[in-house]
């Protein structure tokens with residue numbers, strides 16, 4: 001994998017240069033106020049480095065999903081304000097992305113100064129990766145830095161297209177993502193245990209296929225486990241099942257055996273009589289779920305089995321919840337796995353999305369080696385796919 005070898009901001013002279021940095025400032029907003037500034041805080045090491053080096057820093061990001069054209073509720077203005085507090089210096093806010101305001105501010109920037117462009121998605125050309133738009137955006141700067149891992153799996157103008165016109169390197173956030181996850185995939189400390197959960201097998205097929213050649217143990221929980229259990233001839237009641245993936249599940253089970261990968265499925269389940277927070281529940285064998293009942297969480301025996309494998313791991317990668325963790329009655333499996341991963345001595349990598357949210361909300365964030373900042377992007381990385389926002393960056397010699 002070449003992504004381990006990408007040039008970073010430290011590999012290129014930036015002093016006095018106009019540097020366009022694609023950040024992930026897609027923060028939650030309520031009534032125009034930022035409710036969680038984690039993504040802004042995480043971008044600070046890259047920005048501070050550039051400021052210290054005397055670069056002229058032009059930041060850009062998307063925020064939400066504006067339709068087309070300027071919409072005040074999707075303006076980056078609140079981000080500029082928060083950022084200037086965090087940096088302790090003014091952040092000049094452009095009124096547009098590639099218009100006169102952006103151009104004027106960019107050309108008058110001094111060494112060590114920072115500005116922020118308006119929401120790149122105010123132009124529909126952004127998500128279409130329109131080359132003219134990418135060229136205009138690139139014309140504001142002399143160097144491009146991508147530090148938005150969350151959108152690195154998208155070939156958009158600001159995440160990949162601009163790299164056709166500028167020397168392109170990664171910031172610290174993307175560098176950490178590719179180093180930690182890349183190392184886990186290429187040269188893991190063993191045993192290497194992957195834990196996959198979530199609703200559907202179909203969403204994770206690529207990941208299962210790629211990991212099958214790399215891991216020692218593959219733990220499958222969540223709704224997707226029932227397609228495997230059904231494929232083995234188990235009774236799963238009304239649990240989630242993808243009928244059209246039964247054959248594939250059988251093949252994956254055979255492959256695991258052939259490749260000597262231990263594939264662990266839940267042995268028991270918390271079954272419910274309805275998909276509701278206040279449903280009646282009972283713990284039953286995962287392959288003997290009564291008619292009319294559905295497995296909505298792994299049971300205590302499964303948690304014990306999974307936790308034992310996790311405790312022995314040298315590397316753990318986790319993506320997807322073990323049950324319907326949004327409902328307290330079905331959250332114990334996901335919470336228990338989070339605890340087991342936090343307590344293990346393994347290199348622990350949490351692929352964004354639901355599992356990252358679960359780990360953070362339980363307060364285990366600090367005990368993990370790495371929590372990915374991108375759900376979709378980390379999944380594609382684990383699939384072994386080349387992410388456009390990383391592929392476009394220059395390689396080290």
Ligand code: AMP
Pocket residue numbers: 197198199200203221222223224240295296297319320321322323324325326353354
């Ligand atoms: P994903 O986006 O594929 O990672 O799936 C996450 C969703 O899977 C969450 O919203 C969970 O509620 C759901 N989920 C997990 N386990 C189950 C289950 N046993 N039955 C139904 N849904 C589940």
